[in-house]
Amino acid sequence: MAMCMVFDIPGSATAFQERVHRAGVRIVQNVLTGGRSDRMSETLPVHVTVVIPTRNEEEAIVDTIRSVPNDGWCEKIDFLIVDGNSTDRTRELAEGEGATVYVEPRKGYGRAYKTGFAMAPGDVIVTMDADCTYPGEEVPDLVRKLLEEDLEWITCDRLRRAEEGAMPGLHGFGNWVLSTTATVLYWYGVHDSQSGMWVFRKSIFEDERVRPKHDGMPLSQEFKIRARRYLGKKKTAEVSVPYRPRVGEAEINTWGDGLLNLRFLFTHRLGLTRQVTPWGPE
Ligand SMILES: Nc1nc2c(ncn2[C@@H]2O[C@H](COP(=O)(O)OP(=O)(O)OP(=O)(O)O)[C@@H](O)[C@H]2O)c(=O)[nH]1
Ligand SMILES: [Mg+2]
Secondary structure, three states: OOOOOOOOOOOOHHHHHHHHHHHHHHHHHHHHHOOOOOHHHOOEEEEEEEEEEEOOOOOOHHHHHHOOOOOOOEEEEEEEEEEOOOOOOHHHHHHHOOOEEEEOOOOOHHHHHHHHHHHOOOOEEEEOOOOOOOOHHHHHHHHHHHHHOOOOEEEEEOOOOEOOOOOOHHHHHHHHHHHHHHHHHHOOOOOOOOOOOEEEEHHHHHOHHHOOOOOOOOHHHHHHHHHHHHHOHHHEEEEEOOEOOOOOOOOOOHHHHHHHHHHHHHHHHOOOOOOOOOOOOO
């Protein structure tokens, strides 16, 4: 029997409709798969968009896209590359893999995500860097967990399962300082404050308070703080995943970005941060 996912929202009419819909999906799956019970035969009833910000990632963009299974495990999957005016072949290579490429000339990692999140057509959004550091092969299991456990948002912890060389010297130390500071200031139950792999329902952005505002690297920790605060601990989770050494040259300025992140943690706690550019594409 194919696995059936029923989200229990006791007493609500939508819970009933949800059950009818899921049961329909299960019957169709059984017909398609001949009733086989293996997990891989199950098609998750969601449209997933993988949003990837890029700037000069020609060495890794193809393998990053290919690392995410695209063999019918969900109803629909697409890739949205938000490119910050790369001067190498990143855009052309991504298009060659069937991805949609949107050029966001405004600078910044956070800026790219504020555009990509608004444009993503899927019900579920997955994020990762274009540098082969995050495990694309885990995406189906992460999306399944989101649906089965009725979660709204998952952040992936890299610290427990980082492979050798994935977080060299200063990077590892900086990450520890930032994650510890974030824990002390916000006590929000997230171990890895800098991870850039998230799996979440796009609908969370209907609540403006959940939308991260920063244009730079601090968007990553800001998103985690907002998600835990406004979605609550029951609807959010941190899951440990492998983290691998980077492919291609990083453009980040380790000291500059590290200090900007640290300053953000304090100013945000004091309510002193302000939004510079708006949500969405220009
Ligand atoms: N569109 C856009 N993408 C960016 C910008 N800055 C960084 N990126 C992309 O955002 C992702 C994260 O940047 P990284 O350089 O990997 O930052 P990091 O993960 O903190 O650093 P590493 O650990 O060295 O990989 C990568 O895919 C970059 O190509 C930008 O200004 N605009
Ligand atoms: Mg990276």
